[in-house]
Amino acid sequence: MKIVVIGGTGLIGSKIVTILREGGHEVVAASPKGGVNTVTREGLKEAMVGAEVVIDVSNAPSFDRKMVSEFFETSGRNLIAAETAASVRHHVTLSIVGADRVPGQDYYRAKAAQEKLIEASGIPYTIIRSTQFLEFLGAIADASTDGSVVRLAPGLLQPIAADDVAAFVADVACANPRNEIVEIAGPERAPFDVIVARYLKAVGDPREVVKDPEARYFGGQLEEKSLVPLGEARLGRFNLEVWLRRTQKRA
Template sequence: MKIVVIGGTGLIGSKTVAILRQGGHEVIAASPKSGVNTITGEGLKAAMAGARVVIDLSNSPSFEDRAVLEFFEASGRNLLAAETAAGVQHHVALSIVGTDRSPDNSYFRAKVAQEKLIEASGIPYTIIRATQFLEFLGGIAASSADGNTVRLSPGLFQPIAADDVAPVVAEVALAAPRNGIVEIAGPERAPFNEIVARYLKAVGDPREVVRDPEARYFGSRVEERSLVPLGEARLGRIGLDEWLRRSRAVA
């Protein structure tokens, strides 16, 4: 089966492509570097020819409010139009748990816009909403830092490892479309500030994490359950300690 992975060279994309290829599928790892650009439309028609499934793992190069919305809207429209023309039978997209519960977060608003385009496209689809990736903990700490202090909400946090995300993406892509949402999260749920404090301590970062209920996460206040699944979710197996152990082994 031919499967096109948009963003196929990224963190999740590269792992998903490897899994699908090991399964014997014809996989196109599409990205601007490979001549497939969802913003300009370059290479889309050729990439989609004969494809049965498309997995959209694209990400905006800018997180600025207007730029990120324009990216996901333009990319989504171009990609879905090309899929419709090619007769693609299943569109899979990776989104974020709680993306519809944090209206002040511009990135989340852009992902909501992307989801709405998918739902209205008429193409059978499955949207996978994942919690934040463990791989992003360092970046999250940096974005919340003020000198030697990192201010974070005590709202609940349940990060997932990329190595737990990719197998689910591959599995969903090979299954029948849900025409709905699947949620995935990590195995550990704890206050946001506590998980980041554990991470910083483990990597030898001396910055102090301060519990601050008013701290914003990319512009949005984090309520107790803003960033975690509210209902049924598939849980990964790799917790923070195991992920850190694996990271050290690779380094």
């Protein structure tokens, strides 16, 4: 079947495209640099012709509050209109575990609003909420660094490898719409500071990691379980150590 992957050249999107093509599907890797822009609508109508499934793993170009909100709202509305016109049978969106549980986090707020648009669209859908990617642990540490110390809010983390995320999304896209939110996470849950400290040690980074009750997560306030599934979740294959070994072999 024909599947359009919005954000199909990014970290997750490119992996999904590969999986689906290997499975024999006709796949459009849609992105602005390929002539498909969900904000301006350039190429969007043409990309949707004959599509049965649309997967949205696109990302805002900025974390600025106004820009991220406008991106997901404008992109979401344009995408829904194009899918409706093309009679798309299944819309799949990648979102974030805790999207509605991190006060003060603008990106999460925008993703939660995107979910509401999808739920109200009338198009059969599945929303996949994922925990944070293992690939982003370095960026999290950098954003939380104060001098030579990484200050992290108390709470739990259950990071997942991008390869696992892509496999789950591709699997869901080829199944019937669930018309609900499903959650995916890594196989290991541990305190935020413990996981980041293990990551930094493994990559030879000497920064000290401390738990700081006053620290914020990209501006958001965390509770103990803000970033982990509260109920049932599909778990990935790769914990931090296995993922690091796989990453180092590819380098």
